[in-house]
Amino acid sequence: MKNTVLKCLKAGFIGLILLLLYAPILLLAVYSFDKTTLIGQFRGFSFVHYINLFTDSNVLGMIGNTLLLAVVAALLSTLLGTAGALGMYYCKKRVKGAMQALNQIPVINAEIVTALALTVTFVAVNLERSWFTLIIGHMVICTPFVVLSVMPKLKQMDGALYEAALDLGASPFKALMTVVLPQIIPGVVSGFMLAITLSLDDYIVTMYTRPTGFETISTYVYNATTKGNAHTAITLSSFWALTTIIFLVIVLFVVCSNLVGRRKKEEK
């Protein structure tokens, strides 16, 4: 008897926290299918926010900016970080230690300090804010995480394989590409994914390093909610639709990967 009560309490607690976690998202999902631009007033079922989302050139521009920035910054970070991790791994202990310590700075630092320090530097050398400064800013926050996800894979690797490739006549570069790289690919991929999510989520660094007039989803929604007007209300409500879509995509992705994982297990 005591056990069942305890079990119910536990399940209830988990359920309550999950409910709190999902309430805001579900609320937006429900209202995204309504004509209203004001939460709390139902005006009738409609796809108007979804239509806005996919036809308003302003909104599409912001989504495009966000995605393009994330992909470019993540690709460059992955290249730089993977090469950096490889080089560091084979360097002398002192160099390796120094670089690993420097690599930790942007990870630990408050994002606002990273952003301010970069911007002050750009101002000091009279560098106009542009796509260049923006991408540098994103690379500063993303690359350390790429290094951190590649490093453990390098440590797990069998060093003798590289030596064997050299003994069998491969050039160092070829050995690196055909022997080492395939072994660290999982780390590279997870580093890339991490870089994408960090860049997509970022507000603070973007705010500081962006060129004038450049808007991502984050900067627009932040500015519109803190200094909103009638026009922004319409755009903001099309972001309800976007939130819903992102949420559904994530849920689908998780369900699919779960199903695939289960099938793989059964095959074994």
Added chain:
Amino acid sequence: MKLPHFSRKTLCIPYGVFLLFFVVVPMLVILFYAFTDDAMHPSFENFVKFFSDPTKLSTIVYSLVIALVTTVVALLIAYPVAYILARSRIKRKYVILMLFVLPMWINFVLRVNAIRELFNLLTQVEAFEGLANANYFKTIFGMVYDFLPFMILPLYTTMTKIDNSLYEASADLGGSAFTTFTRVTLPLSMPGIMSGVTMVFLPSMTNYVVSDMLGNAKVTIIGKFIYTYFGNDWHMGSMIALILLIVVFLSTWLTGGFKADENVRGANL
């Protein structure tokens, strides 16, 4: 001229240069700006101004209190969740854990906006009218909401590593559930608590997106404070950033978070 021989070590040069120019130099630049005046002469004026201005000091205290409350609330929610999940014998508890992490994949600002809309709706109900002005409550709710996964994941990871036989041994030796908790579970989950606390405490002191969007701009935390100097007084802004930098590094050092091998944030995603 012969082409230099390719060495694996040369691969770290681009990243080394990048770190030098965009991580080391900026830190030196804010150090320089913090201790100079508008005419670029060395000056301790900003340092003195900072520590003699009551509004600046009270902002720091406010930020610390908000961050502390956020961390404690997040810990109080995350600890039981992680404990229940780690100790339960249900088959697919991984799925439940995923449910706690899922919302993190929605854009951060969109997520905060969703919370904002929820509060807007609640204030239309008479019983919750008071929420309209409960800026601190809303800010802390938003921060706990956003940073909760960073608390749950490290706790869950350390708790699943605790050997079940330890619990049994404690029970066999006559330990009550309470003793088992204080003598076995709590000490062994300490590393998880530590890494969770650092991952929640620091961002909640500096991430002003939440406090701005949910606190009606009435809640000023140290991150926002730096922003107000953006573009008009680089020297004061740099001084506050420098102080924040020192605080952050000191607290990371104290909690032993400098272990470069552990990709705490990455490994858990």
